[in-house]
Amino acid sequence: MKIVTILGARPQFIKAGSVSREIGKLRDRGENIQEVLVHTGQHYDANMSDVFFEEMRIPKPDYFLGIGGKSHGEMTGQMIEKIEKVLINETPDWVLVYGDTNSTLAGAIAASKLKIKIAHVEAGLRSYNMAMPEEINRILTDRISNALFCPTQKAMDNINSEAYKEWNFSTEAYLCGDVMLDGALFYKKLSQKPTDLKVDRKFVLCTLHRAENTDDINRISQIIDALSIIAQEVDVILPLHPRTKKVIEKFGLNTDKLVIIDPVGYLNMVWLIDNCKLVMTDSGGLQKEAFFFGKHCLTMRDETEWVELVDNGFNILVGASKDQILKNYYSADFNNDFSINLYGDGKASYSIIKTLQKYQFGKLIHD
Ligand code: UD1
Ligand code: UDP
Numbered sequence: 001m002k003i004v005t006i007l008g009a010r011p012q013f014i015k016a017g018s019v020s021r022e023i024g025k026l027r028d029r030g031e032n033i034q035e036v037l038v039h040t041g042q043h044y045d046a047n048m049s050d051v052f053f054e055e056m057r058i059p060k061p062d063y064f065l066g067i068g069g070k071s072h073g074e075m076t077g078q079m080i081e082k083i084e085k086v087l088i089n090e091t092p093d094w095v096l097v098y099g100d101t102n103s104t105l106a107g108a109i110a111a112s113k114l115k116i117k118i119a120h121v122e123a124g125l126r127s128y129n130m131a132m133p134e135e136i137n138r139i140l141t142d143r144i145s146n147a148l149f150c151p152t153q154k155a156m157d158n159i160n161s162e163a164y165k166e167w168n169f170s171t172e173a174y175l176c177g178d179v180m181l182d183g184a185l186f187y188k189k190l191s192q193k194p195t196d197l198k199v200d201r202k203f204v205l206c207t208l209h210r211a212e213n214t215d216d217i218n219r220i221s222q223i224i225d226a227l228s229i230i231a232q233e234v235d236v237i238l239p240l241h242p243r244t245k246k247v248i249e250k251f252g253l254n255t256d257k258l259v260i261i262d263p264v265g266y267l268n269m270v271w272l273i274d275n276c277k278l279v280m281t282d283s284g285g286l287q288k289e290a291f292f293f294g295k296h297c298l299t300m301r302d303e304t305e306w307v308e309l310v311d312n313g314f315n316i317l318v319g320a321s322k323d324q325i326l327k328n329y330y331s332a333d334f335n336n337d338f339s340i341n342l343y344g345d346g347k348a349s350y351s352i353i354k355t356l357q358k359y360q361f362g363k364l365i366h367d
Contacts, residue, residue, distance in 0.1 A: 005036070300318055
């Protein structure tokens, strides 16, 4: 079985790291399985890309397309064109895509035009906010995929409610658990404190990059104001995404009270999550990682795809109003019992590859 994996953005390196490791193990055991890695170049700074390949021992990409820092249409269009050439050259059995970025959509469209089977990891997630570029990317990708790997029961329910079978008889959805849990469990024991970071007191770990916050000066200003007030009593450590850095510089926002650091690699990130008092974020992946490490999360968005975290009292949606953020920071009533299983058994990657191996000529061969 030959898989072409399409990657491009930070969360995809982290997700694919676990699946590539599983593929490597199966190959070492003599199974006939080959993975070709295509890096679109969507994220390109060393600390947004190379560091993950090095630390997580992800094989060096076979193709690097160098398409980053462009408008959505230009980026996605150029990716489709270049990925198509790779697929014609490689003739894989599967194209494997992750999540909801422009790289995900480009990989899926290029494969669908060539009638190559598509596997979508993190299928079925919905925010029901069509203003998010990610929502468009994930819905379109799900629609043209053949194997939909759903991390949660809610994601399965979403797929089942969208009449996939009526549209595409070759689509199958699987509840496989979350590949990010595989990674969190594996890397926990390898985590490292960021070398130059001074940590003298309790800290809140914060990340911010979501377009709906960074592209709205009112939202980003209120978030920074709220974080600056919180920073009077605890350190607020903010590994700064390049997108947010540009906005802070452009509008001259005052971040003096915050501990701003460059984006960190995954081993440092796991240490920060494991040692923080609370996570405050607009990231998708970090909401789940907070839960994996027994931490509560305030999500600075108006909705989330990871609704089970909110429903079970581990995460609160606080939007981007300063008052709402502060009110919840000081008086949130969280659930402290993290024993519930929401994301599977940490073996999602294995289950995904084994499922792909059971397909033959477009049909799933059941045991
Ligand atoms: C993208 C994804 C988002 C995901 C996020 C993960 C889309 C539509 N969005 O958002 O779903 O949550 O990645 O982090 O695909 N930049 C750099 N250096 C880099 C990477 C980006 O300077 O290494 C700059 C770009 O030039 C651009 C900005 O950051 O100006 C945004 O990058 P882009 O990849 O378009 O979107 P993200 O906000 O990173
Ligand atoms: N992350 C990281 N270093 C950082 C910030 C985030 O390794 O400086 C990790 C984080 O732990 C999670 C992933 O990046 O595994 C989430 O990526 P991001 O927030 O960029 O994207 P999203 O999940 O929102 O799509």
